Amino acid sequence: MGCRHLEEVYELFLLGALSEQGSLDLRDHLARGCPRCLVRIREATESVYLLSLFSKPARPNRRVKAELLRRLHKK
Amino acid sequence: MNEELPAKELLARVGRHDLAALSELYDRLAPRVFGLITHILAFRDEAEEILQEVFLRLWRESKSLDHESISVAAWLIVTSREAALERLRTQHSSRLRPDTPREGGTDGNPRSAKPLVAAPFSSRAASKPPDPRTRAGRLGPVGPAIAKATVRIPPAWLPRPGEIELIGERLDLLHKTIEQLSKSQRQALELAVFGGLSEEEIAAELGEPLGKVRTGLRAAVTFVKHRRRAILGTWAADI
Numbered sequence: 001m002g003c004r005h006l007e008e009v010y011e012l013f014l015l016g017a018l019s020e021q022g023s024l025d026l027r028d029h030l031a032r033g034c035p036r037c038l039v040r041i042r043e044a045t046e047s048v049y050l051l052s053l054f055s056k057p058a059r060p061n062r063r064v065k066a067e068l069l070r071r072l073h074k075k
Numbered sequence: 076m077n078e079e080l081p082a083k084e085l086l087a088r089v090g091r092h093d094l095a096a097l098s099e100l101y102d103r104l105a106p107r108v109f110g111l112i113t114h115i116l117a118f119r120d121e122a123e124e125i126l127q128e129v130f131l132r133l134w135r136e137s138k139s140l141d142h143e144s145i146s147v148a149a150w151l152i153v154t155s156r157e158a159a160l161e162r163l164r165t166q167h168s169s170r171l172r173p174d175t176p177r178e179g180g181t182d183g184n185p186r187s188a189k190p191l192v193a194a195p196f197s198s199r200a201a202s203k204p205p206d207p208r209t210r211a212g213r214l215g216p217v218g219p220a221i222a223k224a225t226v227r228i229p230p231a232w233l234p235r236p237g238e239i240e241l242i243g244e245r246l247d248l249l250h251k252t253i254e255q256l257s258k259s260q261r262q263a264l265e266l267a268v269f270g271g272l273s274e275e276e277i278a279a280e281l282g283e284p285l286g287k288v289r290t291g292l293r294a295a296v297t298f299v300k301h302r303r304r305a306i307l308g309t310w311a312a313d314i
Contacts, residue, residue: 011296016160016226017267017274023226045232046307047300049149049239050249051268052156055114057106064123065101068130072094075134 003029003037010037010044015051083236086142089133101130104148108155114269115159125162129155139230146236153233157225160271164225225271239307248306252299260295263288 006026012018013026030037082103088096108129112122129151140150242249253261259281266272266280278288 008293008297011300012267012274012293014226014228015267016271017277017292019273019275042232042234043303044300045149045153045228046234046238047296047303048156048228048268049152049234050242050303050306051264051299052111052152053107053242053246054249054253055110055269057110058113059106060109060123060126064126065098065105068101068127069094069098071127071131072097072134 003034006037007040010040011047014041014044014048081236082147083142086137086140086145086147090137090140090142092134097130097134100133100147104151105130107148108151111152112155112159115156115271116162121162122159125155125158129158132158141230142236144235145230146234146239149233149239150230153228156268157227160225163271242307245306248302252302252306256295256298257291259283259287260291263292264295264299267292 006029009018009022009026013023018026026037030041080099082100085096085100089100105126109122109126112125112129113119116122116125132154133147133151140147253264256264262281263277266277267274270277270280272280274289274292275285277292278285281288
């Protein structure tokens with residue numbers, strides 16, 4: 001199966017925006033180990049990471065960190 | 076703790092269950108991670124819960140993460156998005172059941188609900204809090220259906236530390252890129268990134284034909300993709 005047609009959907013797949021059938025097709029293709037698509041999907045992950053950064057940083061309450069460390073200390 | 080210690084070294088230490096290293100990573104990265112989570116979830120206490128869950132997961136899984144080939148910042152961001160969208164999906168499912176709890180703030184009072192889904196792509200410039208009477212304002216706590224499961228991005232697909240190390244200094248280029256998109260493209264992208272919606276769901280949410288939304292969204296993603304190298308600082312170009 002050729003994969004040039006997948007060029008514009010890697011990011012949408014990772015974002016979960018692709019249709020169910022489109023996602024299944026891409027998963028199926030990736031599962032066959034297509035080297036070109038594996039490179040592209042890694043690049044697409046960079047884009048998803050970038051897009052996710054388009055949110056303003058927000059400082060959590062200090063209590064959250066204290067609670068987290070307390071929970072980890074108990075483990 | 077040495078402030079200059081690279082994040083990958085901290086990740087390696089977290090893998091050896093070094094609590095001080097986790098504390099340092101938290102201080103550096105939690106505001107960015109929490110910003111993303113509160114962009115997706117409307118309730119601050121739920122967002123804090125997810126933040127804790129994500130760092131607990133990092134603690135558990137860090138041993139298996141190759142600190143040389145995986146950026147811990149990317150791992151945290153991608154994992155947080157998945158976890159927050161999963162929570163959003165759970166909220167939606169529970170709303171479909173009768174006697175659904177939780178319509179308001181931490182005290183259950185709708186008036187005290189404090190939506191934090193601020194500054195989406197479509198209104199970042201205005202930086203106004205969302206209006207709960209609008210669709211966009213409702214996206215967090217009472218957003219549209221997200222029927223499918225979140226795509227889990229495996230660590231092997233994540234950027235390497237060196238590939239994204241300059242991003243902190245270049246976020247203005249990302250904003251500049253997003254601002255060059257049309258309003259409808261930004262809205263569609265916002266719903267995909269922070270709402271976890273599919274193309275079909277976005278079309279329904281915006282009341283636009285699927286073909287138009289699909290074309291616009293794909294063009295927007297392609298636009299961002301082509302500017303990725305410049306934004307990440309690995310390719311010199313104007314945006």
